[in-house]
Amino acid sequence: xxRRHHEVLRLAxxxxxxxxxxxxxxxxxxxxxxxxxxxxxxxxxxxxRPGESLEEAAARELLEExxxxxxxxxxxxxxxxxxxxxxxxxxVVSVPYLAIAPNLPTPVAGSDAIEAQWRPVExxxxxxxxxxxxxxxxxxxxVEQARRQLEYxxxxxxxxxxxxxxxxxxxxxxxxxxxxxxxxxFNRKVTRTDGFLLPTDAKRTPETGRPATLYRRGPADGLHxxxxxxxxxx
Amino acid sequence: xxRRHHEVLRLAxxxxxxxxxxxxxxxxxxxxxxxxxxxxxxxxxxxxRPGESLEEAAARELLEExxxxxxxxxxxxxxxxxxxxxxxxxxVVSVPYLAIAPNLPTPVAGSDAIEAQWRPVExxxxxxxxxxxxxxxxxxxxVEQARRQLEYxxxxxxxxxxxxxxxxxxxxxxxxxxxxxxxxxFNRKVTRTDGFLLPTDAKRTPETGRPATLYRRGPADGLHxxxxxxxxxx
DNA sequence: GCAAAAGTGTTATACCTACACCCATGC
DNA sequence: GCATGGGTGTAGGTATAACACTTTTGC
Numbered sequence: 441x442x443r444r445h446h447e448v449l450r451l452a453x454x455x456x457x458x459x460x461x462x463x464x465x466x467x468x469x470x471x472x473x474x475x476x477x478x479x480x481x482x483x484x485x486x487x488x489r490p491g492e493s494l495e496e497a498a499a500r501e502l503l504e505e506x507x508x509x510x511x512x513x514x515x516x517x518x519x520x521x522x523x524x525x526x527x528x529x530x531x532v533v534s535v536p537y538l539a540i541a542p543n544l545p546t547p548v549a550g551s552d553a554i555e556a557q558w559r560p561v562e563x564x565x566x567x568x569x570x571x572x573x574x575x576x577x578x579x580x581x582x583v584e585q586a587r588r589q590l591e592y593x594x595x596x597x598x599x600x601x602x603x604x605x606x607x608x609x610x611x612x613x614x615x616x617x618x619x620x621x622x623x624x625x626f627n628r629k630v631t632r633t634d635g636f637l638l639p640t641d642a643k644r645t646p647e648t649g650r651p652a653t654l655y656r657r658g659p660a661d662g663l664h665x666x667x668x669x670x671x672x673x674x
Numbered sequence: 675x676x677r678r679h680h681e682v683l684r685l686a687x688x689x690x691x692x693x694x695x696x697x698x699x700x701x702x703x704x705x706x707x708x709x710x711x712x713x714x715x716x717x718x719x720x721x722x723r724p725g726e727s728l729e730e731a732a733a734r735e736l737l738e739e740x741x742x743x744x745x746x747x748x749x750x751x752x753x754x755x756x757x758x759x760x761x762x763x764x765x766v767v768s769v770p771y772l773a774i775a776p777n778l779p780t781p782v783a784g785s786d787a788i789e790a791q792w793r794p795v796e797x798x799x800x801x802x803x804x805x806x807x808x809x810x811x812x813x814x815x816x817v818e819q820a821r822r823q824l825e826y827x828x829x830x831x832x833x834x835x836x837x838x839x840x841x842x843x844x845x846x847x848x849x850x851x852x853x854x855x856x857x858x859x860f861n862r863k864v865t866r867t868d869g870f871l872l873p874t875d876a877k878r879t880p881e882t883g884r885p886a887t888l889y890r891r892g893p894a895d896g897l898h899x900x901x902x903x904x905x906x907x908x
Numbered sequence: 909g910c911a912a913a914a915g916t917g918t919t920a921t922a923c924c925t926a927c928a929c930c931c932a933t934g935c
Numbered sequence: 936g937c938a939t940g941g942g943t944g945t946a947g948g949t950a951t952a953a954c955a956c957t958t959t960t961g962c
Contacts, residue, residue, distance in 0.1 A: 446721040450680050451756070451767055487680040494756035494767070520754040520769045522685070522728035533685055533728070533767075535754045607940075625925070627942060649940030650932035665923070841913075859952070861915060883913030884959035899950065 449531035453497040454485030454575070456518065456582035457506065458616075459541040459558065460599050465615045466558040467579065468506065468541075469571070473555075476528045477572030481564075483536070483579065484556065498537035505556065506541075514540040514598040518582045526574045534573070538582045540598035562618065587616060592666040594636055597657035605644055605652035606630060606637075617669055629667065635660025683765035687731040688719030688809070690752065690816035691740065692850075693775040693792065694833050699849040700792040701813065702740065702775075703805075707789075710762045711806030715798075717770070717813065718790065732771035739790065740775075748774040748832040752816045760808045768807070772816045774832035796852065821850060826900040828870055831891035839878055839886035840864060840871075851903050863901065869894025 457468040469481045484505040488497045494517070499510030515537055522533040561583060568576035589595040590613060597604070599612045610626050630636050635658040643651040691702040703715040718739040722731045728751070733744030749771055756767040795817055802810035823829040824847060831838070833846045844860045864870050869892040877885040 445723050446684050447724045447726070448682055448684060449722075450682060451685075488683075488756070488767075489679050490681045490765070491758050492681070493758060494754060517753055519751055520728060522722070522769070524725050524727060531724070533769075535756070535767075605941085622926075623940080624927085624942070624944095629924090631942095645933065646940060648934055648938070650942080652941055668924075839914090856953075857913080858915070858917095858954085863951085865915095879960065880913060882911065882961055884915080886914055902951075 447531055449533055451488040451494075452485055452527075452532050452534040453488055453494060453501055454483045454534050454536040454578060455498065455501055455505065455539055456483060456536055456579055457502070457508075457539045457541055458561070458583070458586055458599075459543055460612050460615050461543040461558060463611065463615065465561045465618075467561050467564065467583075468556055469559050469564075470505070471555040471557070472572055480572045481559070481570060482572035483575045485534070485536070487532075494535050495537070498539075502539055508539070508541060508544075510539075514538075514595065516585075518578065518585060521574055521578060523574065534578065536578045536582060538585060540586070540595065542599060542601045587669075590616060590667060591669065592663050594657065594660055594663060597636075600657075603640055603642065603654040603656050605654060607646070607652055609637075609655075613667070619669065633660070633663055634658075636663065681765055683767055685722040685728075686719055686761075686766050686768040687722055687728060687735055688717045688768050688770040688812060689732065689735055689739065689773055690717060690770055690813055691736070691742075691773045691775055692795070692817070692820055692833075693777055694846050694849050695777045695792060697845065697849065699795045699852075701795050701798065701817075702790055703793050703798075704739070705789040705791070706806055714806045715793070715804060716806035717809045719768070719770070721766075728769050729771075732773075736771075736773055742773070742775060742778075744773075748772075748829065750819075752812065752819060755808055755812060757808065768812065770812045770816060772820060774820070774829065776833060776835045821903075824850060824901060825903065826897050828891065828894055828897060831870075834891075837874060837876065837888040837890050839880075839888060841880070841886055843871075843889075847901070853903065867894070867897060868892075870897065 459466055468484060470484050472478050472480055472482050484501065486497070486501045486504070488494065492500070495515065498515055502508050502510050502513070502515070518536040518538050520533060520535050524531065526532065526534070564570065565580055565583065571579065586595065596609055596612045600608055606627050607623070609630065610621060610623060613621055613626070637655040638658045640654045640656060642654045644654055645651040693700055702718060704718050706712050706714055706716050718735065720731070720735045720738070722728065726734070729749065732749055736742050736744050736747070736749070752770040752772050754767060754769050758765065760766065760768070798804065799814055799817065805813065820829065830843055830846045834842055840861055843864065844855060844857060847855055847860070871889040872892045874888045874890060876888045878888055879885040
């Protein structure tokens with residue numbers, strides 16, 4: 441088992457930053473300025489640096505590319521992608537991270553002058569082949585991971601601001617899952633699940649209609665019983 | 675963004691091989707012969723080689739260390755572990771794989787004369803600090819991943835041989851989850867879930883009691899609705 | 909007969925689905 | 936008043952939990 445047999449490589453940390461904005465489920469993509477894949481869209485990311493843990497690298501990249509503070513955001517690993525030909529520059533294994541962002545008032549601007557843009561997720565998933573590297577695969581897996589977590593965790597609240605209405609939370613489910621949930625049943629479900637939501641005294645009046653109670657995210661991470669979507673898995 | 679800032683590293687592929695034998699939930703561990711951690715127990719594994727994908731490396735290690743053919747086994751990625759100090763030899767990121775093995779008639783013998791042994795999982799999880807590297811963390815996460823998958827996939831059948839009785843399948847749940855399920859309700863649940871089990875004409879007579887129908891694993895991967903364990907997640 | 913494991917039936921309960929209905933606001 | 940979204944009530948279906956009970960073997 442000589443050391444000569446061991447592949448020496450670099451490790452990329454890519455970011456799948458998801459949000460709900462303009463009543464649409466969107467992902468942050470950058471346009472690559474340099475080869476390989478110059479001019480194509482890609483997930484933001486960068487290489488692991490000496491002394492960094494994987495999660496530290498993800499947080500650093502997040503700050504560099506979007507000026508978002510990882511301390512306030514949900515950040516979780518998606519897996520590892522290591523096909524030998526995935527990067528034409530040489531052997532690079534990617535460990536992508538999924539980040540969930542609330543709809544941000546400030547426009548996203550990368551510190552290193554990279555053109556970053558929010559794109560609706562669905563068209564990108566529907567016609568793969570447009571993203572650089574194997575980022576289509578990574579995006580697909582990360583989105584599926586997020587969709588699943590809406591079922592049995594309180595992840596949906598990470599898409600919302602500090603306080604939010606049940607209608608906003610329902611929009612997250614509707615848009616991320618791409619299906620309409622019954623507003624009345626949804627209301628009961630989330631208000632009766634212990635630790636999901638903490639009511640506040642404030643209310644918010646929509647453009648038209650009755651004012652809605654504002655909530656903030658509760659201490660629970662898991663959902664029991666889970667939120668159900670249709671029987672579409674096999 | 676100079677290349678000098680990029681950490682260059684090696685990638686380890688470790689294996690968490692789980693089985694049910696001697697009416698106990700067990701994991702395959704090796705005793706390390708060389709530093710670091712010489713004499714301590716560790717997960718089997720090795721380094722990624724040039725031209726290999728991660729999954730290929732996992733399959734190769736599985737064959738080398740246990741003479742098990744990956745083609746017939748369930749093999750899935752657990753995640754990536756990249757703390758900078760996790761390996762004293764230098765920067766090594768580990769991508770562990772979870773493998774599920776049926777109770778094997780042949781004793782496990784590594785091809786490279788490593789002392790491999792089955793150990794009950796629970797004591798190792800209960801008193802961490804005994805395994806080399808961060809293998810305690812990896813084992814904990816892999817076991818939790820397997821336990822979860824018993825809930826909403828048909829993974830349990832991977833612990834069984836080609837044909838098996840419902841009692842054997844229930845033993846898998848009982849031993850992996852560490853709780854007793856009601857045999858009568860379990861029976862109904864698995865036989866009524868479409869695609870979980872395919873009945874055969876054969877039966878097997880236990881030491882004492884009525885002969886049980888032998889089944890083989892069905893085409894379904896997912897379980898809807900899921901198999902429930904108690905409300906222990908939060 | 910007896911022990912042990914396989915397998916069926918039954919009832920109560922929890923939860924979801926679907927939908928009717930009322931409430932509070934802006935115009 | 937009317938439109939719009941917030942929020943509650945209720946009836947029916949499905950799956951689970953907990954249990955009694957029957958079946959089929961070896962001894």
